[in-house]
Amino acid sequence: MEDGQPFSLEDIKSHNRPEDCWIAISDKIWNVTDFLDIHPGGPQVILKYAGSDATSAYNQVHAPGMLEETLAADKFIGDLLPSNDVPSLSAILEAPGEESSRQSELPHLHTLISAPDFQDVASRTLTPKAWAFYSSAATDLVTHTANKSLIRRVMFRPRILRDVKTVSTKRKILGCSSSVPFFISPAAMARLAHPDGECALARGCGNEGIVQCISSNASYPLPAIVKAGMKGQSYFLQLYVNSDRAKTAELLQKAAMLGVKGIFVTVDAPVPGKREADERVAAENVASAISGAVASNDKKGGGMGRLMAQYVDKSLIWEDIEWIKTVSGLPVVLKGVQSAADAIMAVKYGAAGVMLSNHGGRSLDGAQPTILVLLELHRTCPEIFDQLEIYIDGGFERGSDILKAIALGATAVGVGRPYLYSLTYGQEGVEHLTQILKDELETSMRLCGITDIDEAHPGLVNTQGVDHLVAREPEHPYIRWKPKAKI
Amino acid sequence: MEDGQPFSLEDIKSHNRPEDCWIAISDKIWNVTDFLDIHPGGPQVILKYAGSDATSAYNQVHAPGMLEETLAADKFIGDLLPSNDVPSLSAILEAPGEESSRQSELPHLHTLISAPDFQDVASRTLTPKAWAFYSSAATDLVTHTANKSLIRRVMFRPRILRDVKTVSTKRKILGCSSSVPFFISPAAMARLAHPDGECALARGCGNEGIVQCISSNASYPLPAIVKAGMKGQSYFLQLYVNSDRAKTAELLQKAAMLGVKGIFVTVDAPVPGKREADERVAAENVASAISGAVASNDKKGGGMGRLMAQYVDKSLIWEDIEWIKTVSGLPVVLKGVQSAADAIMAVKYGAAGVMLSNHGGRSLDGAQPTILVLLELHRTCPEIFDQLEIYIDGGFERGSDILKAIALGATAVGVGRPYLYSLTYGQEGVEHLTQILKDELETSMRLCGITDIDEAHPGLVNTQGVDHLVAREPEHPYIRWKPKAKI
Amino acid sequence: MEDGQPFSLEDIKSHNRPEDCWIAISDKIWNVTDFLDIHPGGPQVILKYAGSDATSAYNQVHAPGMLEETLAADKFIGDLLPSNDVPSLSAILEAPGEESSRQSELPHLHTLISAPDFQDVASRTLTPKAWAFYSSAATDLVTHTANKSLIRRVMFRPRILRDVKTVSTKRKILGCSSSVPFFISPAAMARLAHPDGECALARGCGNEGIVQCISSNASYPLPAIVKAGMKGQSYFLQLYVNSDRAKTAELLQKAAMLGVKGIFVTVDAPVPGKREADERVAAENVASAISGAVASNDKKGGGMGRLMAQYVDKSLIWEDIEWIKTVSGLPVVLKGVQSAADAIMAVKYGAAGVMLSNHGGRSLDGAQPTILVLLELHRTCPEIFDQLEIYIDGGFERGSDILKAIALGATAVGVGRPYLYSLTYGQEGVEHLTQILKDELETSMRLCGITDIDEAHPGLVNTQGVDHLVAREPEHPYIRWKPKAKI
């Protein structure tokens, strides 16, 4: 290898075992044997390409530089010989050419006039795997569906005859200035939608003056994303705490150094939910690739959601919040609070904010829609609105949806999937979507008779359509029974 | 030009810029350069035809005489040479011949036996642009759909064994005699449905003894419409207050002189709602016409609804009501009241009536259905029924729908879209629809055991199916939180 | 004519005017000029066949002997010559042969195992006109649909571990013994489904021991129907009071003489509801038959429902009940009571029973479903269950549906449309349907833990799913407004 003699695919194909695993990526060959066990996505997804060319699969989820940054230099084996062979297994699996042909089908951006339009385009142009990963939610989609439908059951009570010539949507979010009261909710693996991935999101956010909450599982390294944005732009970092706390500490310190403004600790996914669409794609891939072999799919599935969650610490507890604050020196927001009781706990444990979220319906199917949790705060602990900031996400895809949450006391709303879908157009899509949402929000404000988002108040909405669904704390109307076990 | 030498289309095609803009309409050429900025529909829609023949597009929305009445004589350039050229861009855009072929498909009028029948015919025979403009509502159609579905959830409690041989549906509306307790809600651009537009509506109303509320954005000039009707016939004028108040004053004085009986000031649309079907048609037109060019569609869309709203004063406030009353000398009704609080304000500011309306779901999607606002008045301020007249519209398309509102205290019901759809048959359609609605109303009254519309009372309806959705003033059952900002 | 010389169709075709109208029926020619104005179905339907052969149309709705019984002997003109001409207009209109071909498509009766099965067969085998007449309901079918869906929302609370070896479904209905607590609700024109019409119903009822309530608008004369049954069998007569009271008196006295056991006065249809499916068929017939002519369809439609209601007295009032009782000497039941207030009135005016009915959703669309009226009695005037008998109909098509009403205090349930549909199989169908319903009822009783229908009680049902929809008398929860007019 010292002499730089390039290898053919034939040369490496015997290194296809867990004890001896080489893969080729972008015409370079790497020894990933030692890396298998620490790959955040698990060893299995790499072993699928052991002894062969993994370029296409790699590029779908990882940024170009990520490999060099992660592996030690001595893991580089050598270059790959150009080949005019028949397509490799990986090439077949990934359907080469598919991406570009799909991209060419994109309708003109100006014909998209709403967030659902972006979803529609994404459903038709993303690869099946990417679409399944982004759009899927837990089991029967009950919570995913209810998130949106319950927001729709909150009605407006517009006020009239007020001067609405000028309107301001500006709001401070965790101390950061934002042109609007919404931000990009963290979502993993943005490269599945566009090669520029999270960098395109960063550039779009910079131009539109909005905040990006970056996923722990971003396709690009955190520094690359921050570098893609503009000076003074605000970022939050979403955090899955690693079972290996040292790695988390390293990440938090890096984030603080890069100027990230807050840490959104995910607390609603100690284990991943069961996203069946995602797992079905994985199951089918296994079936078609390894035909004849005994498929080793365990009952927990092999979808991307499951794979990426393997390193997450299932034992994270309230006391760890203090550690995260200390290590990062940043305000901490709990993402995934789903009850008034836990919001009260968050105050007690020093969180700067709570994000009412059920992971877009991706964690526990049947979890109550987030708008009900927001109303539960009003019913159970209204003082909490003065004690920390309240964010919310899950099913918000219209400016009017956002206004409803703000009127009910939320500081800001997270918008997740729509931004991933907008990425099919790269940075331009991100900006276009932002302008659409902002225009919808301004229109809704004017039609409600307010000119500053800070004027939004509960009297602008009629919540009677969902009030009967709001849980009552501390006493249920008639259930008094308690189990004997300690709770 | 003095010598009357006619021009060819070739001669005018260079006058196609904002600084130098000619268009041909009905074989006459006009210089509209100065007019561009004061066109109520905005300059863009004219510039589309700059330097070419705009006859077809003009005729769809404007009456023949309207141009001469609006432009100074010196803007007339000359006549257009007859041409046997290939069709112009505008001709292609408007699909010449389309209208007549569609009209010939109309089923016999006597086979239409309900308002939904007219909607069905209109959906199949109007041009896509006209259908989109009339039928569209804001974003996700939540309010548009709920308007109708909530009326349907109000049930009748018919009374029996009363002599119902004769029945009277007559009612005074804002002091005007009407054969029925409903009137035509204002709707813009009736020429899109029929060349006679608002004039056909006027003639139909005259024959049937009902009141027409004329839109500020009518295709025909106000005098032409009033002249089309019969002596003694009653009209209301719907008003969008112009940013240029002098124009509004001029319009109000003209209306008073023409004998109009009341002004319905639109208060629920300081800015237009986002009607996506309407905007999609516009977006597609741009895309197909200017292929290759960079489409300049801003995020606010270019649908007809948006265009026509450009001159509307966004800063209209309560204090302006007095000015409208004074200038016109006419009673003023606020069209678009959506809460009990604003109905109370309307009394305070001297309105003669309020029209509970959400613009047929075209303004703010998510706004509470109008039947809920009517019930909110009962719950919050029942004394208001003695203080001014209450009108209501939005989703009323059956005689029984109308009876429900009257039983709940409404003075009259506005019927909008169904009358536009009936216009596909011109005046005859307007009369046929009126007779259908009146017959349905009479049948419903008889089957409820009443013989005069003034006997209708709340005991005839069971509102339990919607009572739980009615907002509670002044206190919400459990939300006490208030934002810090001034409201 | 004295010489009995037969006529050809050619001979009579000039007698086709209101002033001179002959028709041929079953090879006999009649002068119906004087009869036109007193035809219960109105003159128009006869004039359609003026001067031609009306046999086919006549047979669809009238029994063979009905004409002779109605017309004076001197109206007989003579016999009709056998003809081998081309089919007449009437023949074309009625599509000769259609009926028989459809009948041959009937599936084996034993494959029908529920009332909905009969509906399904009827929808496929009846003529479009008959299907439209039977199945149609008022305007948007809101009440028709809700009748059934609200019964379904009443749940059972079955009791267990009781000896249910033997079970009795016997009940007294208005003093008559019945093998089951349900009876055949009156429905007009049974010949549309089967040539034996109401006679087949009578024979089936006799064999099954159930009561038939005969329609005023039966295809067969009352004596023929009663004669078709067996000795000791019980009948009720449904009554539309005629504007000509003498005719009603004559009918009532004939009924009493024939041994009819009670009079069910229809009080929910002083005018007929608007049944659009029925009217559409009529409108299409006019359009296709008189092509080119100006269709004279008024706005009130020309469906069978409208035609048959022309003679009904719209001025029937409470005081007339006494007259009906006196003239007939029979107990009177008010069919079509729709509120607790009117049930209380019925007691006051001496009715023996009330039938909670909205005419199967055929009268006033939007009227509250009958199950809500039954519950309203419990809420408002529970003492009424001891004061008269309560019957109910509208949407009952399962034995379990029937049990719910009985458990809630109804004496008996009327079953209407299902029996008309069962008539596609004639008498055998009527018996088969009765056995199905009875078996379903017995099974439901056993599974509820009761063995005698008299044991049914409210504790067996859970009405929480509809309780919130029950009207509150005398006070609405928040509506206090009252109109100024006298009510």
Next chain:
Amino acid sequence: MEDGQPFSLEDIKSHNRPEDCWIAISDKIWNVTDFLDIHPGGPQVILKYAGSDATSAYNQVHAPGMLEETLAADKFIGDLLPSNDVPSLSAILEAPGEESSRQSELPHLHTLISAPDFQDVASRTLTPKAWAFYSSAATDLVTHTANKSLIRRVMFRPRILRDVKTVSTKRKILGCSSSVPFFISPAAMARLAHPDGECALARGCGNEGIVQCISSNASYPLPAIVKAGMKGQSYFLQLYVNSDRAKTAELLQKAAMLGVKGIFVTVDAPVPGKREADERVAAENVASAISGAVASNDKKGGGMGRLMAQYVDKSLIWEDIEWIKTVSGLPVVLKGVQSAADAIMAVKYGAAGVMLSNHGGRSLDGAQPTILVLLELHRTCPEIFDQLEIYIDGGFERGSDILKAIALGATAVGVGRPYLYSLTYGQEGVEHLTQILKDELETSMRLCGITDIDEAHPGLVNTQGVDHLVAREPEHPYIRWKPKAKI
């Protein structure tokens, strides 16, 4: 016959009458004349094959050895000659080869990732008869559908930031250790899904550590099933009490000897519900087989459900519970309790548990969903949770569904149909489904923040979406009327 001379089918075909009935099964000929009347499935189903070969029909529902065990030795007539004849009637009826071809269409087991996946496969691969028998429910499927949809309306209120690294789903059920808080609900005739039938269930339960509740109507004899399992494995026996109590006593004593741990007496089906899908298949078979003959289908249908219920004692009462306890010496659970009142009775009569069940919606359509009964216990008699064990079934097909019931106080949940569907893959399917449900349950527990199933409590669920449907005992909110009959 003494000389063992084999018979041809021709030889036996005259023995085809009730008084003289032979059938061939697996190449052996039996005289079943005396057996006809005591066949649990009724005589009719045997007579269908009288004088012919019944092997295929027999094998579908009965285990190989069952016949020898049941009939006396002298009923054996002789062997059947091998035949190369045309297929017999029974062979045609049962479509030989159908089963194997369907089995070959089974997708790979690892691609099934949920209980609904098994249902989907079963619907496509079972014979129509088997699918109809398993999937059918009573009449309009109201209860069957509501069972599931109401569970879905119970929402989770997940708690966060608890250490959920390890999780235990273990629970004692009626004193038996189980790896999970669910067990297999009894379901008849498992051979319809797989030749190994209940034996495959037993082996799967053994490997997974769960309890099987064996149906009285199992395809295999009880000893064969118990023998198929492993040592120490727990079974319950579902019991239909036979009109012939001696047979029941014999069965109970056999069960006790075999080590069965509890008796689940079915109390919600003294007569079978009307399962129309099941009956339709039967009706069609009759129609196609006996074409031309008069079909003798009575109104009670001939579906498998009806046939198998013929021997059930309709007069079982509360006092019989003591007898069952005494004869078996085992704890008795009442399966099919549907009201709080009967749960209280169960305590009084010494039941060890109650199973809230409506027979999967197969008994009385309209019966309240079981989740409502569970909540009724909380509202009416919360002390009952300390007095006996509460089981529940009906529509539970997700781990999250199960957790909801446990949180609301159920000891365990019965899973029925999904296990029958899993049997299409035999034992392997049973284990795969168990692992799926267990994994879903563990995930749901972790996402709710609990680590031991005993920690589940009502505060984890929001029942507001169904609370309004829960019956109120002892007083209804407004119904006070009581029938005069004794109840």
